[in-house]
Every structure is written in structure tokens, then in C-alpha cells.
Amino acid sequence: xxxxxxxxxxxxxxxxxxxxxxxxxxxxxxxxxxxxxxxxxxxxxxxxxxxxxxxxxxxxxxxxxxxxxxxxxxxxxxxxxxxxxxxxxxxxxxxxxxxxxxxxxxxxxxxxxxxxxxxxxxxxxxxxxxxxxxxxxxxxxxxxxxxxxxxxxxxxxxxxxxxxxxxxxxxxxxxxxxxxxxxxxxxxxxxxxxxxxxxxxxxxxxxxxxxxxxxxxxxxxxxxxxxxxxxxxxxxxxxxxxxxxxxxxxxxxxxxxxxxxxxxxxxxxxxxxxxxxxxxxxxxxxxxxxxxxxxxxxxxxxxxxxxxxxxxxxxxx
Ligand SMILES: N=CN[C@@H](CCC(=O)O)C(=O)O
Ligand SMILES: [Mn+2]
Ligand SMILES: [Mn+2]
Numbered sequence: 001x002x003x004x005x006x007x008x009x010x011x012x013x014x015x016x017x018x019x020x021x022x023x024x025x026x027x028x029x030x031x032x033x034x035x036x037x038x039x040x041x042x043x044x045x046x047x048x049x050x051x052x053x054x055x056x057x058x059x060x061x062x063x064x065x066x067x068x069x070x071x072x073x074x075x076x077x078x079x080x081x082x083x084x085x086x087x088x089x090x091x092x093x094x095x096x097x098x099x100x101x102x103x104x105x106x107x108x109x110x111x112x113x114x115x116x117x118x119x120x121x122x123x124x125x126x127x128x129x130x131x132x133x134x135x136x137x138x139x140x141x142x143x144x145x146x147x148x149x150x151x152x153x154x155x156x157x158x159x160x161x162x163x164x165x166x167x168x169x170x171x172x173x174x175x176x177x178x179x180x181x182x183x184x185x186x187x188x189x190x191x192x193x194x195x196x197x198x199x200x201x202x203x204x205x206x207x208x209x210x211x212x213x214x215x216x217x218x219x220x221x222x223x224x225x226x227x228x229x230x231x232x233x234x235x236x237x238x239x240x241x242x243x244x245x246x247x248x249x250x251x252x253x254x255x256x257x258x259x260x261x262x263x264x265x266x267x268x269x270x271x272x273x274x275x276x277x278x279x280x281x282x283x284x285x286x287x288x289x290x291x292x293x294x295x296x297x298x299x300x301x302x303x304x305x306x307x308x309x310x311x312x313x314x315x316x317x
Pocket of ligand 2: 156157158244246247258
């Protein structure tokens, strides 16, 4: 398989127990092409690529994000029952700076995981992974003869609605999706006015994007935010969630390409995820832009791992 790095059990380390008390003891490693035809649980897939960040004039390093998230997640406690599975299926990596080829490989891998009845949990990597991720979900639904009615909920400081006329990058994924999908359902939570120019706001309005600015995306407004999330989810059959770590305040997430000193805090994201999970519509999720080069004491990787810990231990697992 092109652009594919199989998983290695040695990536999963932590305290040892005789009762699978820790996630490193719980996670199975499996090559994608060797997965059984029909299985259950979560599939962890890395996007080891930061070419899109480089193309977007950002600080590179996110290609090593998935490795750091694995390290943080493996040390965390396991509260799952024996029948609840987590499988690490490895990474999609970039070869010869070819972003489009890497995105195609990620998209195909996501389709394969969904076809096998797994819930994909992707760890990145530049946010260009979102374009590939969406297409992987769409192709899975199309192959099942289902109408691809997918709503995107993106936790992010940025719209990522830059035009891709000069090629795709980490700032273009949702513009690319909007170009190829009508209707386009996009909810963006945490938008910063000091991080998106006027053209991006105009594009968001033209595309009828629903967004909540960072000043409002706070736990004090949880009731209203839940109402808006539910209203958005009512319009679609499936929800794809993307969490861009650069939306968090850099006090929580310094390890990103474009840090947000005035970003949101983890409580409101965690609470919003519970609301999304309760809908029963969540089909796939990613956490993007983990850049270990700028992380401090592994905080950002730990934050990403905590969100994944919440997802795998939530009601729908
Ligand atoms: N992934 C998105 N990146 C942001 C980068 C912003 C910045 O360079 O500060 C964007 O393109 O808008
Ligand atoms: Mn962002
Ligand atoms: Mn983004």
C-alpha cells in the first residue's frame, strides 16, 4: 500500500499491569489490509504529513503529531470492557512532497475502515487531512448506496476556507469540500476575528456557513451552544467532527503551527462533543495540527489524547 506505515506495538508504552489497566495494553496493532471483513470498535489512524502546512506558510512539524498522541494516549487508564476494541492501524505518510497523493491514500484508508464497520479516529497532521477525511466518508456512504448527507463540525480558530487556486494546503480543505458538494453543511466553532481576514468571513457568508465566534464559544454559553449544535445536526444524517488543536488557547495547546493565545478552553469542546455523541450521528472524527516541535511538556499531545480518551469511553463505544 502506497504512503502507508504499518503500526508498531513498540509505539504503545506505559505502566504495566496484569488487568489491562492502561490503554497501551488495550490497543491492538493491525495492518489495514489484514483487518477482518467485519469488525467493531475504534480504528486509530495517523496522518503523518505537514506539506499542507508548509504550503500554507506555517511552521512545520505536524508530521510527527500522531506519534506523540500515541505516546500520551498509551499511558492513560483503560476503562473499557474486554469486548470494546481499539485498533491502531498505523499512519498515512507523505512521499516526495506529494500532498494530493497522500490525501488520496488517507481518503481510501478511511473508506476501508468505515466499510469494515470501524469508527475512524484520525490523528494529524496538517488540517488538509479534512478534505481527504470527508471524501473517505463520502465514498463509504456512496458505496453503500446511501445519500451522502454529511454535516461537518469543525472546532477551530480558522475557517480554512482559503481558495485552492494555487493548490491545496492546510487552509483550503473546507473550501475544496464546498466546491464539490451541494448542499454544503459546515459548522465552525471558535472562530477568531484576529485570525481570519475579511475575505474569509465573506466566503463563509456566501457559503452559508454557521459559525460561533470564540468570544461566545465559552462554557457560560453551553446551553445556547448546545441548541445551535443540535439545530445544525438536525439537517443532516451524519456528522464528521474535526478538532484543530490551534483553536485551543495556547495556554492549553502550544504545540501547533499557528497558536491562539486567545483561543477557546477544553471544557466547552468536551461538553460539545458529548452533545454531538448523544445525537447518534457521529460517523468519524479527527484531531489535527499536533506539532511536537512547539509542544511544552507534552501538554498538547496530552490534550489531544484526553479528547480521544473521552470519545472511546463515551456511551456509543
Ligand atoms: N490551517 C489553517 N491555517 C491558518 C493559518 C493562520 C496563520 O498563519 O496564522 C489559515 O490558513 O488561516
Ligand atoms: Mn486552525
Ligand atoms: Mn484548521
